[in-house]
Amino acid sequence: MTESECVECGGTVTLHDDLEIGEIVDCETCGAELEVVDVSPPVLDRAPELEEDWGE
């Protein structure tokens, strides 16, 4: 397990080991959706907002 900082609230976000660039994690402190933009070391950014054409 590794840790990174939430860009929304500054809280600590615990991350699992098989982290992938492009995946979304939630901040347990503020609930923000965060995108993993780098994995070594982990870097998080705000995730894009839901778009109307997202889906299957």
Place this chain on the structure above:
Amino acid sequence: MKIGLLYSRIRKDEKLLLSELRERDHEVAKIDVRKQRFGLTETTAEIADCDVVIDRCLATSRSLYATRFLSAYGVPVINSPETAAVCADKVKNSLALEAAGVPTPATEVAFTTEAAMEAIEDFGYPCVIKPVVGSWGRLMAKIDSENAAEAILEHKATLGHYEHKVFYVQEYVDKPGRDIRVLACDGEPVAAMTRSSEHWLTNAAKGGQTADFELDDEAKDLVATASDAVGGGLLGVDLMETKDGEYTVHEVNHTVEFKALNEASEVDVPAAVVDWLELKAEVAADEAVMTA
């Protein structure tokens, strides 16, 4: 092999695929389409030497154009832009199923609120109105009354962009509280599950409860025909059971999500998908040699 994976967001589905590909020692090129440029003859995307590229774009618009460009460059892409174009649009989806003789809910399209209201009145209540582009059960409406119909049509006409002025009206299928999702590779079912809910929308994304489902021969045949109707590939075929004990296919999805199916089914879905991808890559390589 070298497998390209087009994405803009890595969901659990993509993680399962990536894990399976890497376990088999395939080289994976993750291609974030948000960072790429696509020219008429070349792209910044890392597609060189890819035996096959699989489109896992979350955004339909990106999926449609990225696959179109890759196909133009001569890169084998799954699913094909033709399949994506049919599956991404409910009108094209319905027409393709009907043309192939696949039972599908009665549907009418109208371009004005007045004509849409006539279609709704002809279907009677309840009936269903859907956006032509969209997923996860969003913006779908079960219309139970004339008042609701008028309000929904006015809202769509006033608030929506032009696609919402294509009114896609469909009969309401009184299914037994569940529908069936089948993941198929070129029409061959990999696994199937039911999605159950007390709500009329049973999508897993809407919280439908999932359970493994054993397909009968009739359902298997419908899945194969529906897959062919939209051009084949890695697809999610959605069926409903009618009161008459028949099946009706309401849509085919082209960037199919399978995390819920993988949990509901005893089948190792990502493994089966990668098995099929390997075959597709081999066929593409053989075709490239023959045309060289």
